[in-house]
Amino acid sequence: MSTTTKPMKTSSRPVRTLAILGLILVSMVGLVFLQDSKSLQLGLDLRGGTSVTLQPRIAPGQEGSVTSEAIDQAVSIIRQRVDSLGVVESEVTAQGSGTNRQIVISVPGDTGRRVVDLVGQTAELRFRQVLASGSGIPAAGDAGATPAAGVSAADNAKFAALDCTKPENLQGNGADDASAVLVTCDRAGGTKYILAPAEVLGRQISKASAGLDPQAGSAWFVSLTFDNEGTSAFGALTARVTSLPEPTNQVAIVLDGLVVSSPRINEAIPSGSAQITGSFTQLEAQDLANVLKYGALPLAFDRGEVQQVSPTLGADQLRAGVLAAGLGMLLVVIFTLLYYRALGFVTVASLAVAAIMLYALILLMGQWIGFTLTLAGIAGAITAIGVTADSFIVYFERVKDEMREGRSLRTAAETGWVRARRTILIADFVSLIAAVLLYVFSVGGVRGFAFTLGLTTLIDLIIIFLFTKPALVLVSRSKFFNSGHPLSGFSPKSLGLVIAKEA
Numbered sequence: 249m250s251t252t253t254k255p256m257k258t259s260s261r262p263v264r265t266l267a268i269l270g271l272i273l274v275s276m277v278g279l280v281f282l283q284d285s286k287s288l289q290l291g292l293d294l295r296g297g298t299s300v301t302l303q304p305r306i307a308p309g310q311e312g313s314v315t316s317e318a319i320d321q322a323v324s325i326i327r328q329r330v331d332s333l334g335v336v337e338s339e340v341t342a343q344g345s346g347t348n349r350q351i352v353i354s355v356p357g358d359t360g361r362r363v364v365d366l367v368g369q370t371a372e373l374r375f376r377q378v379l380a381s382g383s384g385i386p387a388a389g390d391a392g393a394t395p396a397a398g399v400s401a402a403d404n405a406k407f408a409a410l411d412c413t414k415p416e417n418l419q420g421n422g423a424d425d426a427s428a429v430l431v432t433c434d435r436a437g438g439t440k441y442i443l444a445p446a447e448v449l450g451r452q453i454s455k456a457s458a459g460l461d462p463q464a465g466s467a468w469f470v471s472l473t474f475d476n477e478g479t480s481a482f483g484a485l486t487a488r489v490t491s492l493p494e495p496t497n498q499v500a501i502v503l504d505g506l507v508v509s510s511p512r513i514n515e516a517i518p519s520g521s522a523q524i525t526g527s528f529t530q531l532e533a534q535d536l537a538n539v540l541k542y543g544a545l546p547l548a549f550d551r552g553e554v555q556q557v558s559p560t561l562g563a564d565q566l567r568a569g570v571l572a573a574g575l576g577m578l579l580v581v582i583f584t585l586l587y588y589r590a591l592g593f594v595t596v597a598s599l600a601v602a603a604i605m606l607y608a609l610i611l612l613m614g615q616w617i618g619f620t621l622t623l624a625g626i627a628g629a630i631t632a633i634g635v636t637a638d639s640f641i642v643y644f645e646r647v648k649d650e651m652r653e654g655r656s657l658r659t660a661a662e663t664g665w666v667r668a669r670r671t672i673l674i675a676d677f678v679s680l681i682a683a684v685l686l687y688v689f690s691v692g693g694v695r696g697f698a699f700t701l702g703l704t705t706l707i708d709l710i711i712i713f714l715f716t717k718p719a720l721v722l723v724s725r726s727k728f729f730n731s732g733h734p735l736s737g738f739s740p741k742s743l744g745l746v747i748a749k750e751a
Contacts, residue, residue, distance in 0.1 A: 262718030289614035291622030373450035384412025452478025479520030591737030632704030
């Protein structure tokens with residue numbers, strides 16, 4: 249009785265697969281040149297950057313508000329805001345003690361000023377009913393203006409005397425009392441207001457994002473979504489003021505003590521969503537949404553000393569890191585050529601393609617998300633060389649095992665791939681999980697290490713599937729490799745099939 253073995257399906261069009269990879273690489277290189285992303289964005293340790301000191305603003309009688317807990321909370325929020333701008337290798341630290349504590353922010357490159365302007369905002373957002381409004385430029389008769397109903401004589405007098413043309417009255421802060429009446433100006437200084445106690449607070453926002461109104465051209469706005477508590481409070485506020493006369497049917501959106509906008513409420517808004525408008529530029533809208541997303545700082549800060557930071561490591565360490573990466577790749581190349589002979593050139597070509605893809609991605613991400621390369625990031629890439637080499641070895645050894653069982657090289661390239669693929673995927677996924685966990689639960693340089701480790705592991709998966717496997721399939725069709733030539737890597741000796749002759 250004879251049995252038949254179902255033949256293994258032969259190669260899945262390796263030339264087409266290689267062409268797809270080639271198209272991807274050409275597109276990436278094209279994007280590099282189109283976006284003029286020709287230089288690496290180096291981190292603080294290699295290039296230096298901008299360092300700014302934030303000093304807590306202490307109001308008279310509130311000296312006890314600058315606690316260690318408040319400073320630590322501010323550091324945490326600022327770090328989240330900086331990280332949300334991209335994979336920026338920044339440093340956010342607290343220095344000093346007691347009421348002399350301050351926060352030092354160091355950001356790579358010369359774009360640090362915008363980052364510091366963003367992270368230093370208190371961003372205390374409040375929704376208040378408008379009780380009275382008037383011109384921000386006080387006229388001669390303002391002192392005798394008609395008092396607003398339901399407002400104390402002291403607040404009416406403060407409103408009449410408020411001059412919104414003075415710079416000190418346009419400096420927002422988050423120190424206003426949410427439960428008290430607020431007399432303030434709008435951001436432009438054109439209008440002054442008396443506002444009722446806040447009924448909806450920034451902490452009740454669950455989501456914030458910037459958007460562009462297509463019907464209003466270049467009008468940017470910030471969309472807000474409230475949590476359950478905020479939805480109920482905002483719905484009640486808008487329902488109550490709808491039928492009131494001007495200006496009490498307006499709700500002022502107050503950011504850091506200044507009015508951003510004061511829209512008239514025509515109907516109740518129970519949906520839990522709102523928009524902030526106010527002649528924002530794209531950057532202003534995106535920055536405001538980003539700040540609101542991570543909450544308000546527990547303290548108001550004044551910007552102190554701004555200075556340029558010299559590289560902590562510098563060009564010598566960068567060259568050393570690049571040299572280490574090059575030596576790592578060279579050792580892998582030497583090993584594969586000595587052990588796998590001509591087959592090792594598939595590994596060499598795979599590593600070269602992976603290096604091109606990694607370099608192009610680092611250039612593009614520096615342009616797109618502000619990715620900066622640090623020495624820790626270079627270390628992550630060096631570590632990933634071993635992961636990449638391991639994938640090649642698993643596949644090649646599986647092919648050799650198949651040939652020892654009597655299969656031809658052409659068949660072994662396919663059957664070996666089916667059996668090696670699972671092992672390669674598991675190994676790379678373990679590496680990816682480790683990289684993700686490191687990135688999520690760490691800060692600073694460790695995040696850079698984790699990011700490049702994860703990125704290079706993903707590149708390894710792309711290369712092994714789209715280059716190494718189809719390249720080996722093409723190799724398996726070559727007469728040189730099928731002949732068992734001593735330099736092919738598939739000779740009987742290389743496969744361990746040579747039996748020593750008896751003496």
